[in-house]
Amino acid sequence: MIPSPFMLPSHSQLSALLRHRRSIKPVDLDHSRDVDRSLLSQILEDATWAPSHGMTEPWKFHLFTAESRQQLAAQMQEAYRESTPPAEFREDKLRKMGENPLLAPVVIACVMERNGGTKIPEIEEIEAVACALQNLQLSATAAGLGCYWSSGLVLDAPGFRTWLGIRAEDRCVGLIYLGWPRPDLNWPRSVRKPVDTKMVWH
Numbered sequence: 001m002i003p004s005p006f007m008l009p010s011h012s013q014l015s016a017l018l019r020h021r022r023s024i025k026p027v028d029l030d031h032s033r034d035v036d037r038s039l040l041s042q043i044l045e046d047a048t049w050a051p052s053h054g055m056t057e058p059w060k061f062h063l064f065t066a067e068s069r070q071q072l073a074a075q076m077q078e079a080y081r082e083s084t085p086p087a088e089f090r091e092d093k094l095r096k097m098g099e100n101p102l103l104a105p106v107v108i109a110c111v112m113e114r115n116g117g118t119k120i121p122e123i124e125e126i127e128a129v130a131c132a133l134q135n136l137q138l139s140a141t142a143a144g145l146g147c148y149w150s151s152g153l154v155l156d157a158p159g160f161r162t163w164l165g166i167r168a169e170d171r172c173v174g175l176i177y178l179g180w181p182r183p184d185l186n187w188p189r190s191v192r193k194p195v196d197t198k199m200v201w202h
Helices: 011-020 037-047 068-083 091-103 122-142 158-164
Strands: 059-065 106-112 146-150 171-179
Touching (some): 037 059, 037 122, 059 122, 068 091, 068 158
Antiparallel strands (some): 106 171
16 A cells, blocks of 8 residues: 555546657747756656666766757767768758757756666666656656657767767767747647557467
8 A cells, every 4th residue: 555645646647647748849849948947857856766677777867958059969960970971961960950959948868877787788777768768758748848859870979979978888868858848839649559459468
């Protein structure tokens, strides 16, 4: 039985939150409206309540706001130039990397740090960070914020890793673009395949 001090949402309320979460792209965020630092701290605190094997807590959050977003954008563009073969280089993708960080009031580079040594497999540490990022997105959604999880090979480019201070055994698993949705945004709708198509009973 859950101790009385814990005021938990009902199962139906939690289910509604899970189904309400959407990926809100940077272009759909209100870049003129800041996110209070205390709210950010609470959201990241919620993220850290994810499970991790051996309690390694392998997550690290690099937060970019205000002018530091311009530095992030420049580093992403530089990493893209350095790591992309000429045949695969796209000017529109380069331009987007320079624009997106400025569209979101907050950008969070989410890093998996290998705190458990070789005892904990890398995949388990990555999975733990993924759980933390799901917590982050659900907490942000409950607060009325929109967020978008972006990944890509540029985050593993040597220049970007060096700039962010990532050790050889660590990995940047994504960027979270976070902010208040634009006032005129219609919250996206989505569907999922019937769960019974994903179930195998034994």
